[in-house]
Amino acid sequence: QKEVEQNSGPLSVPEGAIASLNCTYSDRGSQSFFWYRQYSGKSPELIMSIYSNGDKEDGRFTAQLNKASQYVSLLIRDSQPSDSATYLCAVNTGNNRKLIWGLGTSLAVNP
């Protein structure tokens, strides 16, 4: 059974701090990794994709991938209250390239 695991949280950080979200996956053959943000009552929206080991930065967001250790993380710098949401990790795996999802980590950024 291919799995993606996340700490459900809630993760609470003060405004301006760095929020660190982690995700592990079981399938070593996974090739593509994604972070989505979901606000309450809304659909998930893609915020980062990463395909190679190392870091990928986009504004205040940095995705980190370590295939040897089978984890992917998301760092949010200078966290804002508007970052408060559930963050979903998704992994594209298998020959049929089906996305497998974690259950999400709830993040609360406190003013």
Next chain:
Amino acid sequence: GAGVSQSPSNKVTEKGKDVELRCDPISGHTALYWYRQSLGQGLEFLIYFQGNSAPDKSGLPSDRFSAERTGGSVSTLTIQRTQQEDSAVYLCASSANAGGVTEAFFGQGTRLTVV
């Protein structure tokens, strides 16, 4: 529009009735997913269409649920003899799944309420 479109946005139905939910994927996207999400819960995978391959139906919770994708584009999720536990938001997502581009993009969802 250029995004994934779902209809209706909201649906209230009586227990025992059948419902059809529609998803228009992004043009050219070969992959299409259906998910169900109950309040405060994660995404529950229902079914996955990828090109001309046989759909992955492993997430359908019962034989009351079925889905079709006609002409590799529009998809319809049908729930027969609806039950109160079917109440949830049903989300559709599509992906190009080509040239290394595998990100999925979501529609706004259909909120189903069974009374």
